[in-house]
Amino acid sequence: MIFMFAKSFKRLFDILFSLFIIVFVFSWLYPILALLIKLESKGPVFFAQIRTGRNDTHFKCYKFRSMRVNDDADKKQATRDDYRITRIGAFMRKTSLDELPQFFNVLIGNMSIVGPRPHMLSHTEEYSQLTEKFKARHLLRPGITGWAQIRGLRGEVKTAEAMLKRVDADVWYLKNWSFLLDLKIIFLTFWITLKGDKNAY
Numbered sequence: 001m002i003f004m005f006a007k008s009f010k011r012l013f014d015i016l017f018s019l020f021i022i023v024f025v026f027s028w029l030y031p032i033l034a035l036l037i038k039l040e041s042k043g044p045v046f047f048a049q050i051r052t053g054r055n056d057t058h059f060k061c062y063k064f065r066s067m068r069v070n071d072d073a074d075k076k077q078a079t080r081d082d083y084r085i086t087r088i089g090a091f092m093r094k095t096s097l098d099e100l101p102q103f104f105n106v107l108i109g110n111m112s113i114v115g116p117r118p119h120m121l122s123h124t125e126e127y128s129q130l131t132e133k134f135k136a137r138h139l140l141r142p143g144i145t146g147w148a149q150i151r152g153l154r155g156e157v158k159t160a161e162a163m164l165k166r167v168d169a170d171v172w173y174l175k176n177w178s179f180l181l182d183l184k185i186i187f188l189t190f191w192i193t194l195k196g197d198k199n200a201y
Contacts, residue, residue, distance in 0.1 A: 115143025
């Protein structure tokens with residue numbers, strides 16, 4: 001009973017928080033970013049990618065397009081000084097503004113505000129070979145931010161060890177979840193964004 005109440009409360013918070021962001025932030029920021037994206041490079045304003053969700057389901061994860069249209073978008077991670085990233089894209093990625101459309105994913109119900117970050121399908125298949133614990137992160141809805149991200153484990157995954165550390169952080173969050181922990185992660189996400197994250201590129 002307590003677990004079901006906590007689960008419902010988390011979902012209610014997700015809905016209210018995402019509605020707040022969509023109405024009071026996305027609504028006026030969207031036309032500005034859309035114009036800048038279109039002025040700098042050809043292609044759509046939004047980038048949609050199939051990613052792995054809760055219980056290994058697949059869903060379209062939405063972002064503002066931060067790269068020039070390219071054939072490697074669904075298999076190659078962004079790297080530092082990536083030639084594909086546009087100038088406005090670099091700014092959006094540094095400030096995490098490219099993630100704003102994911103609040104619609106939260107509203108729909110295939111993401112949460114806080115949870116393990118969703119991966120491309122090719123990376124899910126690759127990383128699941130590293131450790132059996134990888135699948136545990138799919139017991140939760142993926143999040144816009146998470147425990148791994150505020151612990152400095154975000155961005156490009158260069159080694160198997162880096163991926164294992166991220167999985168360990170996600171499993172820790174799964175075992176230790178509380179509403180207060182979610183609030184802490186949200187606060188620290190904003191703080192790190194304002195301060196600047198060296199791994200945001």
